[in-house]
Amino acid sequence: MVLTGAGGVIGVLLGGGISLLINALVPKLPSTIPLWAIVMAVGVSMGVGLFFGMYPAVKAARLDPVEALRYE
Numbered sequence: 001m002v003l004t005g006a007g008g009v010i011g012v013l014l015g016g017g018i019s020l021l022i023n024a025l026v027p028k029l030p031s032t033i034p035l036w037a038i039v040m041a042v043g044v045s046m047g048v049g050l051f052f053g054m055y056p057a058v059k060a061a062r063l064d065p066v067e068a069l070r071y072e
Contacts, residue, residue: 005046
């Protein structure tokens with residue numbers, strides 16, 4: 001979750017930077033990012049990381065070690 005949370009924060013920072021750049025280059029075009037969108041973006045990023053990190057781990061934990069090694 002730390003890795004995906006950091007990725008979400010980096011994405012929000014890049015998006016905020018692009019928004020500030022748009023405001024600087026084209027002042028007549030309003031571009032703001034609401035707080036709920038920032039929170040939702042980081043939350044979804046962390047949720048996806050949690051799900052796709054836990055799903056294979058739980059699936060692997062349910063396997064019998066002897067059968068898992070025999071399968072390879």
